[in-house]
Amino acid sequence: MPGQRESQATRREQILEAAYEVALRRGIDGLTVRAVAARARLSHSLVLFHFKRKDQLGLGLLDRVLAGTLSLTVPNEVRTIRKPRERLQALVDQELRRMSGEPRRLRLLLEFWARGGHNAVIRQKIGAGLEEYRTAFQDVVSEMSDGKPNRANSSAGLAAVAVSLIIGYPVQTMIDPKWVGPEEYLASVHDVLDRLGKAA
């Protein structure tokens, strides 16, 4: 006996929300069609009706996670900083704190990330998000090699390094939270970036 009807769009959204919560708690392994359905108080057939296959549900969830993590918004306070070096610093600072702020979501992204090694679609999706993220970074600091461009401050390499520094901390933290505090890590990062671009 069918229950309450809903529009396609809102149901999909509701299911994705349930999937997100399930994945946060039980991990991607625990992301079973039936678990999601139970969480959303729906029959598991209905979930399969809206997302034809299970992987489509997973990919939908991945989009959600990517939008939450690998999307860089540069606030005006940062954009208006004149010195590119300080701009980069402020941005790294902001993103590091943002990533650390929601560790469970990042952990979920990391799970997808690892699976990207065996799943081409996942790899491609994350690749697109990551490229966009790095490019945004690159744009913000593109003028850093200002005048004397050498191989070392290639903006592409610099963006990659920045990403490493940003995701590196929460990734280490999720394995042992009580190692280095964020202040200590950020201090080292600051010190490293601070001297970047200055002539020796």
Added chain:
Amino acid sequence: MPGQRESQATRREQILEAAYEVALRRGIDGLTVRAVAARARLSHSLVLFHFKRKDQLGLGLLDRVLAGTLSLTVPNEVRTIRKPRERLQALVDQELRRMSGEPRRLRLLLEFWARGGHNAVIRQKIGAGLEEYRTAFQDVVSEMSDGKPNRANSSAGLAAVAVSLIIGYPVQTMIDPKWVGPEEYLASVHDVLDRLGKAA
């Protein structure tokens, strides 16, 4: 009808080797008792005989992976470098290349890492390996804040940053291999580390 007999130790090793190969190809999801048994040309009951539970097999495999990735051996050429800054550089260089050298193994570690979020035993094991790894790093560069120790070159924070830089590159690479080449990345890292510790 039982087949060839083997000593406990060698069989365990053989099974672990098979598990490693299976996990490399199919990922941890694909790491099923039967798949491992088939790979080792054994009955799946025998695998369960040597590793009482499936998770014990997984943990044994994790030990193997950790020993291969998060163990730092400092060669004499590096240890005898006099300036701590150059020593750190050489070490980061070596480790970055080593990690990038066997990307599939690092990918497997990353899978375990992600699962560490939901599994306390895994988290603890990786935590121990990671701590050892960082400590070794810390020891090598402990004299960097040489004379004028400020909060920025706290060796703990510096070790964490180094680890971020090292694992950050192959982790990004495994998602899109054709972004920044290792030379470009290493150049940026060099540049960043090169200026570390120099007075402004």
Added chain:
DNA sequence: CTCTTTATTGACCAGCAGGTCAATACCACT
């Protein structure tokens, strides 16, 4: 040679997974 121990196997089981399908109730339109 016998007896015990132990590594090995195939048969079997229960549980849960994803997926299919016919039946059904709700809604919009005429």
Added chain:
DNA sequence: AGTGGTATTGACCTGCTGGTCAATAAAGAG
């Protein structure tokens, strides 16, 4: 009121999973 499309459901199927168990063969002890 009737009609058709569609969201929703429960029952069902098949395949694979981890795990158990009794039977069996090899090896060693006496």
